Amino acid sequence: MLHETTVVEDRGQYQDVVTPWERETWREEALDWVEGELAARGLRATGTLGVRLRPWSVLVRVPVEVHGTQDTVWFKANPPASAFEGALTAALSRWVPERVLVPLAVDPGRGWSLLPDGGELFRDVLEREPVEVGIWEELLRQYARVQVALVPYTREIEELGVPGARTTALPEAFDRLVAENTVLRTDERARLARLRPRLVDWCAELAAVGVPDSLDHSDLHDGQLFCPAPGRFVFFDWGDAAVTHPFCSLLVPARRACDRYGADVLPRLRDAYLEPWTGAGRTAAELRRAVSLAWRLGALGRATSWGRLFPSAASAAEGEADGARWLLALLTEPPL
Known part of the structure; x- marks a missing residue:
C-alpha cells in the first residue's frame, strides 16, 4: 500500500506549517487515490515518497515504474482558496496543450491533482x-x-x-x-x-x-x-x-x-x-x-x-x- 511507503518530508523554512498531511486519515485517503489513479494507467509506485509541505500546497513526488521504465509523477493538494487549480490545469491542457502540463487525473472537489513530470525547471x-x-x-x-x-x-x-x-x-x-x-x-x-x-x-x-x-x-x-x-x-x-x-x-x-x-x-x-x-x-x-x-x-x-x-x-x-x-x-x- 502506498501509504505504508517510506516518506521523506521537506518543510523548508516553514517548520511549523500545518497542512492536511498531518492528519492520518487524510494522508491515507490521498495516497489511496494516487495509487488507484496510477493503477488505472498501468503505473506502479516504487521507492521513497518525497513530500514537500508548504503553507500553500502539499506536493508529493512519487517514483513510478511502467514496463520496466522509471519515471516520476506528482500529487498536489491545494488549500480551499486555490482548490480550482486542478480543474484549471485540466482545462488549460485542452485550450493550450503545448504550453501547460496535461494532468493524469484531477479531483476538483478535493483540490487534488496528479501530474506528470514536466522535465527540467x-x-x-x-x-x-x-x-x-x-x-x-x-x-x-x-x-x-x-x-x-x-x-x-x-x-x-x-x-x-x-x-x-x-x-x-x-x-x-x-x-x-x-x-x-x-x-x-x-x-x-x-x-x-x-x-x-x-x-x-x-x-x-x-x-x-x-x-x-x-x-x-x-x-x-x-x-x-x-x-x-x-x-x-x-x-x-x-x-x-x-x-x-x-x-x-x-x-x-x-x-x-x-x-x-x-x-x-x-x-x-x-x-x-x-x-x-x-x-x-x-x-x-x-x-x-x-x-x-x-x-x-x-x-x-x-x-x-x-x-x-x-x-x-x-x-x-x-x-x-x-x-x-x-x-x-x-x-x-x-x-x-
Missing part, C-alpha cells in the same frame, strides 16, 4: 549554465501568446472557481484587501487611502486601452516554468491565478530577470511580451503605458494570493505580513 537551467536575456524574451512571448489564446475562455475560467479580478473591479479588490489586513499600521492605511483616487484613475485608464482581461498566473517566476527543450517553455502551478488584466503577469518574471541582469533589460522584456498584443488599433505608446499601469496594479494580485494558504495561525500571520508588503508596493513608482 528553468531555474535549474539558470543555475547550470549562462542564459542570454533573449531566452527570457522568448519565454515572455510564449506566455503572452497563451494569454491571448485564453481571452475567449475567461468566463469559463471564472466558472471553474478562478477568482475574477477584472480591471474595472480592482478598486473594490483594493478596498477589501486593505480592510481585511490586520498588519497595516494606521499611517500606512492613511497613505493607501490617499492613493485610492489615483488607483481608480489608473484602472480606468488601463481598461480604456482596450486589452481584454485574461488569465494572470500572478507568480510566474523561474521555478514555475519547465524548459523541456531549448527555447520551449511549459507553464505550471496556477494556484495564484486570477482573471484580470493580463499585463499584471509581467511584474514577477521581469523583476526576477532584473535581479539577474540589471534594470537595463526591462524595456527589452516589456517589448517582447507586448509583441503578441500588438494590432487592433493599439499604438506602441499605449501598450507601454498599459504595462506601466499594470506593473503597479499587479501588486494587488500578489497581495491576494497570500490569502490562499492552508488555514492555521502561522499561515494567517505569514499571509497578512506579505499581503501588507504588496499593498504598500502600490506606493512605489514602476520602473517602466
